Amino acid sequence: MVPQGWSNARIWTAALLLCVSAAAAGVEERKPEPPQPAPEKAEPKAEDAAADAARQPVIRPAGPEDGRRIEALLLRLSEWESTAVERTAAGLKVRALIVPDAFAYRVAKAYFERRGQGDTHTRALAMVARNLPGWKRFEKQSLLAIELENPTPKLGGDDRRVFTLEAKNAAKQVELTDAKRRKLLLRFAEKPKGLRQASLSIQKFWVTSDGATTRRPRFPGDPASVGREPLVSKPFAALVLEEKPARLDLLVSRRTLERTGSREFRVAISQWKKYEGPFEKDRLDLNLGRSWDEVKDLDLQVSLPPAGLATSPELQELVEEARAAAER
Secondary structure (H helix, E strand, O other), X not given: OOOOOOOHHHHHHHXXXXXXXXXXXXXXXXXXXXXXXOOOOOOOOHHHHXXXXXXXXXXOOOOHHHHHHHHHHHHHHHHHHOXXXXXXXXXXXXXXXXXXXXXXXXXXXXXXXXXXXXXXXXXXXXXXXXXXXXXXXXXXXXXXXXXXXXXXXXXXXXXXXXXXXXXXXXXXXXXXXXXXXXXXXXXEOOOOEOOEEEEEEEEEOOOOOOOOOOOOOOOOOOOOOOOOXXXXXXXXXXXXXXXXXXXXXXXXXXXXXXXXXXXXXXXXXXOOEEEEXXXXXXXXXXXXXXXXXXXXXXXXXXXXXXXXXXXXXXXXXXXXXXXXXXXX
């Protein structure tokens, strides 16, 4: 059973750690044995298939030393990712964590992605080394990683739940403050992932003279009805969170975090709005009392890992190996 509050990243890392531990325990340096007849395959069970899915991807160590290296690295990543916190407001689920060393984290995650695809240690380092010039902006930086999720995008019938962020507010949607409420400078490491760029418009019928709204432009015989076509606003650029989870990666100077002397920080997320109702042609239908209001109470308290802003020797060694591979 997965403990409550674990982020997807932490579950993935823990699963890898278990796989590597099991694989490494069975690796011995010995002479190859003669081939044996293949055993008969049993029919897979449904519960076994679910367990196999949870164990993917499986990393096969090349030997005991490789197994110990992988296990140590995964443990260090898990120590960082275990600090993730989660909060849900108005149906919007948010997870956040601070990673002390953005560059080492990026290198390690890319390294394990390659190992999960079957690359050896040397091959994985060579592939990671190709990307180092493009990751210069991560050096001497810490990472504020935020995940956004819309668990209930479909409400029944034609109604949907979406969360929107106007493009003009994208740069100020996240605020990070220290224990003394001092605002820290943030900048996006890259474009947000999982959000759809759209041109939204608002649809709303004219109201009658007595303040009522109607789906039809006119009620015959009702002198209070205006009798005009529905009002549709001009399109405006926005980001839309639908079925697919989204991720925001923001950088904050590692030295800035160190100077604050804080171990706990406040992450405030704003500007996001929730809409529930028909959503055709990217129109927000605000008829019949439907709302399109900002989601409140999206503040989270995030903490540094137990080791603070320090980077473990194992991760430092991996970074140095990647740098050396880039120079070859």
